[in-house]
Amino acid sequence: RPSPRLKADYRLSVRLLPLRCSGAATWSGSPRSAANLPPLEGIRVLDLTRVLAGPFATMILGDLGAEVIKVERPGAGDDTRAWGPPFVGSESTYFLSINRNKKSIAVDLKHPKGTQIVQELAAVCDVLVENYIPGKLHQMSLGYEQLSRVNPQIIYCSISGYGQTGPQSQSPGYDSIASAVSGMMHITGPEDGDPVRPGVAMTDLATGLYAHGAIMAALLQRHKTERGVHIDCNLLSSQVSCISHIAANYLNAGKEARRWGTAHESIVPYQGFQTEDGHIVVAAGNDKQFVRVCQVLGLMELTENPEYKTNKLRVQNRKQLLHTLSQRFLQEKTAGWLKKFEGSGVPVGPINSIQEVFSDPQVKHNGLIQEMNHPTAGRITVPGPAVRFNSFLPAGPTPPPLIGQHTVQVLQETLSYSDDIIKMLLESRAVAQNSVS
Numbered sequence: 070r071p072s073p074r075l076k077a078d079y080r081l082s083v084r085l086l087p088l089r090c091s092g093a094a095t096w097s098g099s100p101r102s103a104a105n106l107p108p109l110e111g112i113r114v115l116d117l118t119r120v121l122a123g124p125f126a127t128m129i130l131g132d133l134g135a136e137v138i139k140v141e142r143p144g145a146g147d148d149t150r151a152w153g154p155p156f157v158g159s160e161s162t163y164f165l166s167i168n169r170n171k172k173s174i175a176v177d178l179k180h181p182k183g184t185q186i187v188q189e190l191a192a193v194c195d196v197l198v199e200n201y202i203p204g205k206l207h208q209m210s211l212g213y214e215q216l217s218r219v220n221p222q223i224i225y226c227s228i229s230g231y232g233q234t235g236p237q238s239q240s241p242g243y244d245s246i247a248s249a250v251s252g253m254m255h256i257t258g259p260e261d262g263d264p265v266r267p268g269v270a271m272t273d274l275a276t277g278l279y280a281h282g283a284i285m286a287a288l289l290q291r292h293k294t295e296r297g298v299h300i301d302c303n304l305l306s307s308q309v310s311c312i313s314h315i316a317a318n319y320l321n322a323g324k325e326a327r328r329w330g331t332a333h334e335s336i337v338p339y340q341g342f343q344t345e346d347g348h349i350v351v352a353a354g355n356d357k358q359f360v361r362v363c364q365v366l367g368l369m370e371l372t373e374n375p376e377y378k379t380n381k382l383r384v385q386n387r388k389q390l391l392h393t394l395s396q397r398f399l400q401e402k403t404a405g406w407l408k409k410f411e412g413s414g415v416p417v418g419p420i421n422s423i424q425e426v427f428s429d430p431q432v433k434h435n436g437l438i439q440e441m442n443h444p445t446a447g448r449i450t451v452p453g454p455a456v457r458f459n460s461f462l463p464a465g466p467t468p469p470p471l472i473g474q475h476t477v478q479v480l481q482e483t484l485s486y487s488d489d490i491i492k493m494l495l496e497s498r499a500v501a502q503n504s505v506s
Contacts, residue, residue, distance in 0.1 A: 105461045107134025112288065113483075115190050116140065116171065117199035117206075119147045121244065121270055122304065123228050124167045125277030127198055130284065131170030132454045132463065138194070138479055139168065139470065140187060143175040143501035146472035157446040160469070166451050168469035169441065174480075175473030175501035182499035184209055189484055191216045191223060196284055200228040203238050213299040224287040226280055226300040233301045244270035247304035252312055258328045265328075276307040337383040337390060338362065341420055342398040348420040349403050351410075356380060361413045365406075366397045443468040444505050476502040 112135040116127040124139075124147065131137040141147055152163040177183040188211065191197050197216065199206055206212050213225040227233060230242020245266055248254050253272060258265035280302040287298050309316065318324040327334070331341035331350065338359070341350045353359045356379060363371045371377055371393065376386040383390055398406065403419050410417045419425070426432055439453035449468065480486040480500070494500045 107461050107463070108458065109133040109135035109288075112136070112196065113194045114138065114196040114198065115187070115194040117187070117197065117201070117211075118228060119200065120149055121167060121273040122242075122276040122280065123198050123200040124149075125274060126226075126228070126280040126284070127171065128167050128169060129277070129281045129454070130196070132466075134461075135196075137171040138190060138475075138483070139171045139173045140176050140178075140190075141173055141472050143177055143473060143498065146173070146175070150472070157443070157449055160443065160446040160449075165443070165446070165449055165469045169439075169451060169466045171467075171470055172475035172479060173470035173473055173503075174476045175503070176476075177499055177501075178209060178211075180497070180499040182494055182497060184211065186480070186484070186494075186500065187211055188216065188219065190479075192219045193483060194220070194223065195288070196224045196226065198226045198228065198280065198284070200242070202241060203227065203229055203233045217297055217299075221297060222291060222295065223297040224284060224291060224300065225297065226284055226287075226302060228276060228280055229301075229303045231305045232303045237305075242304045244273040244304065247308055248272045251305055251308035252315070252326070253308050256312070256315055256326045256328055259330045260328055260332065262328070271311075272304050272308040275311050276302060276304050279307045279310075332387075332391075335384060336380060337387045338394055340391075342395055344398050344403045344406060345401055347403040349398065349406050350418050350420060352416040354416070358415050359383070361415050362394075365409050365413055365415070366394065368393065368397060439466060441466050441468045444471060444474070471503040471505055473501045473503045474505065476500050 109130060112130070114127055114130050114135045114137045116123065116137050116139040118124055118127065119141075127137050127139070139147075145151070147164060147168070149164040149167075150161050153161040155162050157165065174186075176186055178187065191211070199211075204212075207215065213223075213227070216225065217223055228242075229238070230240055230247060231237040248266060248271070249264075251272065254264040254266060257267055280300070283300045283302055287300060291297060312326075315326045318326065329340075333339035336352075336354060339352045339354065341348045351362060353362050359377070359380070360372050363369050371390070375382075377383050377390055401409075407417065407419065421429065427438060432438070435453075436457070437453045437455075438450060440448060440450045443449045446468075454463065477491055480491050480494070486494075491500075495502060
């Protein structure tokens with residue numbers, strides 16, 4: 070006679086079959102033609118992340134067609150729901166910016182029934198993404214080793230501050246701290262000023278991109294092996310890997326880095342210049358482009374100066390050269406300089422305000438302004454996906470969810486719970502359903 074545990078595992082395996090075999094189910098319930106099939110159609114993601122790195126990664130997966138089920142704490146939800154102002158109605162714009170194309174299920178992970186629900190969801194999902202302190206979910210029977218027993222094909226991506234093992238693995242991960250520890254802040258800021266935090270959480274965002282890429286690779290690997298995998302993705306490793314040539318300069322030549330403001334330590338001129346009414350960035354990456362810069366600026370005498378003949382010499386003599394160029398750029402407005410540089414072959418661009426960014430014709434053409442209707446905030450606008458495929462046109466995005474907006478729907482449709490069981494779970498506060506559905 071089969072044990073209750075075996076019966077439960079059998080039910081979970083039966084629930085697993087449609088997802089693994091059909092490849093045609095969509096979380097919106099509407100099948101799409103093969104000619105317009107999103108890359109991750111039929112992939113289901115269980116999102117146990119909060120704040121930025123994890124939600125950014127899972128949002129990208131959702132943009133590519135995956136069904137993303139976001140698990141949140143009843144009441145408070147994701148930390149970023151409270152990060153404001155600004156708010157649109159009661160919704161934080163921070164949360165709205167990184168949580169489209171997701172369902173929200175409010176589950177109390179401290180409640181035994183809540184943990185059981187997440188276990189059952191993991192059994193019917195392809196991917197689980199979490200950003201708890203290493204070992205925390207294992208204590209709750211939600212670690213990779215435990216969940217891979219009921220779903221050997223699960224791709225389990227752990228996002229942490231410093232990695233799953235090592236001397237700092239139990240330290241919480243914060244973008245600003247990882248940015249400092251990794252050296253990113255050391256190389257960011259004015260040449261003669263203090264270290265500066267980048268204007269957005271680039272360490273978190275880089276980690277989210279690494280996690281997204283690792284998950285995509287793991288899905289491809291699973292197609293070959295039919296086995297899942299545990300991915301260790303962390304802020305420190307992501308940012309250290311992203312200091313690229315700065316790291317190589319030190320590791321190979323013992324060269325310690327310094328701050329350069331908008332300038333480049335190895336190329337001159339390659340930086341921002343103040344104009345009469347703003348700033349322009351000029352990137353003369355070779356000697357030919359330097360000559361063209363001098364032609365545009367009406368400073369051809371600089372091309373005859375033996376101290377500026379090659380980039381190596383310009384780097385050595387940057388101070389006087391940059392002073393001369395800076396004085397010239399101050400004499401005209403940014404728009405005038407941009408017009409003069411048209412057709413020159415020299416890469417140039419204005420330093421735009423955010424208002425100017427979203428007025429830019431190319432930004433609009435690239436679909437980077439995405440509008441949608443939110444159930445309580447009304448019409449909202451967020452930055453759109455950065456990547457396009459010629460194989461599919463994304464359907465209209467679903468708005469970032471309310472806390473627990475889809476709890477009952479997920480329990481009914483994904484786990485086949487009866488109305489009586491759902492009612493019991495709601496009454497016991499193991500789960501919560503938002504009143505706006």
